[in-house]
Amino acid sequence: MQHLANLSELRGKVDEAAIEVAGLSHVYAGPDGGVPALVDISMSVGKGRFVVIVGPSGCGKTSLLMMLAGLRQQTEGRILCHGRPIPEPDPERVGVIFQEASLFPWLSTLDNIEFPMSLRGTPREERRRRSQAMLSLVSLEGFGERYPHELSGGMKQRVSIARGLVQDPPVLLMDEPFAALDEQTRMTMGHELLRIWSTTRKTVVFITHSLTEAVYLADEVLVMSARPGRIIDHIEVTLPRPRTYEMMATDVFGRLRDRIWQQIRKTG
Amino acid sequence: MRRPDPATVRWAILAALLILWEVVPMTGALPELFLPSLSKTLTVLWIDLDIYFAALLVTLYEVAFSMLIACGLGILVGALVGGLAVLRNLLLPIFSSLYAVPIVILYPIFTAWFGIGSSSKIAFAGIYGFFPVMLSTAAGIRTIDPQFILAARSMGATLPQQITRVIIPASLPTVFAGLRLGGALTIIGVVVSEMLTSSAGIGYLVTLNRTILDSARVFAAILAILVLSIAYYMMARTLERRMVVWQTAGRQQKSSSRDSTVAIAAPSAA
Numbered sequence: 001m002q003h004l005a006n007l008s009e010l011r012g013k014v015d016e017a018a019i020e021v022a023g024l025s026h027v028y029a030g031p032d033g034g035v036p037a038l039v040d041i042s043m044s045v046g047k048g049r050f051v052v053i054v055g056p057s058g059c060g061k062t063s064l065l066m067m068l069a070g071l072r073q074q075t076e077g078r079i080l081c082h083g084r085p086i087p088e089p090d091p092e093r094v095g096v097i098f099q100e101a102s103l104f105p106w107l108s109t110l111d112n113i114e115f116p117m118s119l120r121g122t123p124r125e126e127r128r129r130r131s132q133a134m135l136s137l138v139s140l141e142g143f144g145e146r147y148p149h150e151l152s153g154g155m156k157q158r159v160s161i162a163r164g165l166v167q168d169p170p171v172l173l174m175d176e177p178f179a180a181l182d183e184q185t186r187m188t189m190g191h192e193l194l195r196i197w198s199t200t201r202k203t204v205v206f207i208t209h210s211l212t213e214a215v216y217l218a219d220e221v222l223v224m225s226a227r228p229g230r231i232i233d234h235i236e237v238t239l240p241r242p243r244t245y246e247m248m249a250t251d252v253f254g255r256l257r258d259r260i261w262q263q264i265r266k267t268g
Numbered sequence: 269m270r271r272p273d274p275a276t277v278r279w280a281i282l283a284a285l286l287i288l289w290e291v292v293p294m295t296g297a298l299p300e301l302f303l304p305s306l307s308k309t310l311t312v313l314w315i316d317l318d319i320y321f322a323a324l325l326v327t328l329y330e331v332a333f334s335m336l337i338a339c340g341l342g343i344l345v346g347a348l349v350g351g352l353a354v355l356r357n358l359l360l361p362i363f364s365s366l367y368a369v370p371i372v373i374l375y376p377i378f379t380a381w382f383g384i385g386s387s388s389k390i391a392f393a394g395i396y397g398f399f400p401v402m403l404s405t406a407a408g409i410r411t412i413d414p415q416f417i418l419a420a421r422s423m424g425a426t427l428p429q430q431i432t433r434v435i436i437p438a439s440l441p442t443v444f445a446g447l448r449l450g451g452a453l454t455i456i457g458v459v460v461s462e463m464l465t466s467s468a469g470i471g472y473l474v475t476l477n478r479t480i481l482d483s484a485r486v487f488a489a490i491l492a493i494l495v496l497s498i499a500y501y502m503m504a505r506t507l508e509r510r511m512v513v514w515q516t517a518g519r520q521q522k523s524s525s526r527d528s529t530v531a532i533a534a535p536s537a538a
Contacts (some may be wrong), residue, residue, distance in 0.1 A: 096422035116424065
């Protein structure tokens with residue numbers, strides 16, 4: 001119910017940017033001076049949009065995501081998340097989902113989902129109510145008392161998504177969340193993510209190195225170059241929603257995927 | 269044919285050993301001086317029960333205090349050394365190499381400093397057990413998956429919350445392994461030091477009866493120490509299993525594919 005309320009609120013101002021990045025650069029301190037990692041990144045992510053960032057390994061896309069999450073500070077440039085800078089993590093504004101599900105093995109599924117709320121001393125009943133709601137959102141009813149080691153890879157990522165969403169942040173950052181999954185599970189999870197996204201209408205920034213995944217999920221694809229990373233292409237994915245498996249065989253899908261690949265190959 | 273349950277086999281081996289202990293001395297294959305029979309050992313234990321009980325109390329008292337030193341100090345120093353890079357680089361090589369030194373050579377110094385009473389045993393065994401506890405605590409903290417900390421930070425955990433909610437539970441399995449080993453070493457430390465120089469305790473009874481060639485009483489004392497060590501080990505294991513459910517469960521899951529995961533039982537959800 002809570003999500004429906006947010007949905008109407010978000011639709012009212014869908015043109016505003018959820019994330020605004022201007023002139024961002026990052027230099028890693030190295031033994032012989034600095035190593036430039038990111039160069040002059042500027043981007044704008046509209047509210048409720050699904051934006052995918054693709055790029056070769058080591059291009060700094062994870063670093064960029066860490067900065068959007070407030071987990072790392074950029075050397076230069078500005079990040080605004082819902083109009084305000086994000087100097088430190090703020091789970092009320094941004095939920096982060098990592099590649100390894102990074103669930104705490106000593107906590108049950110429900111306790112894992114409730115972890116961010118328990119850090120803030122949310123009352124127990126309130127926590128249980130919301131974590132149960134999240135559990136059904138990710139289709140894991142009945143698995144609340146299980147421990148992570150009792151879950152499959154796909155299920156762990158579902159729990160991880162539930163944990164990222166539990167505080168109802170408007171923005172969800174996902175760092176190659178399905179990279180460790182087998183291809184079939186990955187397909188299913190991509191589809192599941194789109195379903196969850198369409199019911200919650202979060203703004204999603206999703207990092208991947210899979211071209212197919214990028215085109216399948218995205219409203220917009222940002223292509224990054226090899227290190228030092230810069231944004232070299234911005235592609236609108238015009239495929240209609242809801243996306244279906246059959247679309248992958250279409251010419252449009254193939255052309256979009258080719259275009260991303262050509263861009264990445266040029267920089268390699 | 270079904271393979272017999274490993275637990276059953278273990279008990280059977282134990283029973284066989286006890287029976288051999290009873291039977292072999294009766295056949296006269298070994299002189300009683302070398303191996304007095306189980307029944308004879310138990311008989312002297314029963315006759316001198318008050319002596320053994322008093323000695324065991326002394327030993328237990330020393331073990332309790334040295335464990336307190338080993339575990340308390342070990343966890344404290346281990347946490348500092350594991351958590352702070354400065355201390356780690358400075359101290360870890362020293363501690364690691366000290367661990368390789370047979371500390372028992374220092375025991376004469378301990379008796380010179382603390383006398384031959386309980387304090388020298390407590391100090392010696394405390395230090396003896398300190399090293400594994402300290403080293404595994406340090407290792408436990410150092411080897412925490414950085415992804416856990418990153419995830420906790422992304423959820424807005426403050427530094428104290430990161431320590432209490434992530435670092436401590438994540439390092440528990442390694443710390444417990446160290447406590448189990450460290451505790452066992454304090455028992456060894458106490459008994460050995462009692463055997464070397466003392467006037468009380470179960471180790472003292474071993475030495476005393478050995479010098480007067482009373483084998484049955486030596487074996488009775490050894491039996492008491494065995495029971496003490498096994499009881500300690502079982503307590504430590506039970507506590508460990510309770511505290512780190514996920515770890516033991518994870519290990520079982522890896523070692524046997526029979527008790528398959530829930531994941532396989534519910535493919536529709538994955």
